[in-house]
Amino acid sequence: MTEHYDITEYKNPLFTVDSVLFTVKNGALKVLMVKRASEPFIGRWGLPGGFVDVDIDDSVSMTALRKLKEKTSVAPQYLEQLQTYSGINRDPRGFSVTLVYFALIAEAQVSTHIETVDDAKWIDLDEVNNLPVAFDHKYIIEQAKARLKQKALYSMAPVYCLPEHFTVGQFKSVIETIIGKPVQRKSIIRRIEAADMFETLDEKVKSGGRLAQLYKVKAGVDIVNFERNLSV
């Protein structure tokens, strides 16, 4: 690097931040999509996101959160970077880079808000293909889904698709929805115990049979990862 780089004389690529926000609703995996109100791809559906506002955002994760809050009114329970996608052809305005976040939220936490707006909607993962989608967001959603699936096999992260208080049955159901296969209830229970990141409540709920124990995430704990996958 012998030259001196001057910001003003360098063509910076277009930089945006998008998020793939997942939830599980009625036994189906959903992704939050937004009807685009501006060019390019006006009228098509895309991921919630936009440009960094360097006067407001301390870092790009704040951009992601800010844009998600605009659509859902709350911050997601889980947020991590997925990947950046870039190229000369993915945006008609020129070379563009988008940093994509991967997020999870409990459906109940945002249902009322999402229902009142008509530019943001939960889209069933199976229906994304039938939708007019902006940019390469179809591909990005596929990649995010693969990451979520993988994560469900070795991590407790899917718990963030559940409400604060949840049962083993609900947890099992969310995992099965994500990975698309049945898992052993026993395996979930063993992991809940081994993870040591949940506490039982002094409360049980109806389930159609025996009352189900309620759990919640302990305060201040991190997501636990296991050293072995559930079998695929």
Added chain:
Amino acid sequence: MTEHYDITEYKNPLFTVDSVLFTVKNGALKVLMVKRASEPFIGRWGLPGGFVDVDIDDSVSMTALRKLKEKTSVAPQYLEQLQTYSGINRDPRGFSVTLVYFALIAEAQVSTHIETVDDAKWIDLDEVNNLPVAFDHKYIIEQAKARLKQKALYSMAPVYCLPEHFTVGQFKSVIETIIGKPVQRKSIIRRIEAADMFETLDEKVKSGGRLAQLYKVKAGVDIVNFERNLSV
């Protein structure tokens, strides 16, 4: 998103691409660092990288490769995205975003080239702390090392720190250097067989004892990941 975003009226953050290129040399984990020839942090050591050249680069991975080739003369054998790091304070020039790649290479492949230049050097991971390092690159290197360590537990990726032809003993040694613990030779052999991504050569090499079987990566195969970690 009701407003229309015009590129020219929007302050784009500074966007750069950097790489953490690892290798294993003499039983020690090394990272490629570059003495900065320009501001900011002139004279300090940093990761190889720089700005995207939208007239040359089709995507940001090409930027990473181009910058690495400038320093090593060859493309790394393994390259994947690590993460982006951003913030208002990490670069004195303003809000900056850097996309960091994670790369592996066999030391022998670049040794002669690295030795002839004096602005790029293999730095022992244990010595990064004693070096004047630019930006938040010290922190980024730590994160990259953690990722490499994790990857060594469930993936065959560390094979890309080895020359084209390698023995089980060499593979074992690389893994042990990365994770900082001894592993069972038997475990490596089992994984080499299970992965089905290597072929044995009709050639053996001296080792101080019995001749060692040589292996190479099969053409066109992808890195295999296992569903279980080596024990930590």
Added chain:
DNA sequence: ATTTATTGTGTCATTAAGACATTAACTTAA
């Protein structure tokens, strides 16, 4: 009371890794 549904427990089978002994093949030095 009996059936049905769901939760929770107990236990054996399965699978992949860890531990380690044994054998194989080559080098070095008495």
Added chain:
DNA sequence: TTAAGTTAATGTCTTAATGACACAATAAAT
């Protein structure tokens, strides 16, 4: 030439976590 030392490769038992599944507990419905 032989014995000792070194590294490679294999055989096999143990260990740990998941899968499979039977069975017991508890509530609702009939």
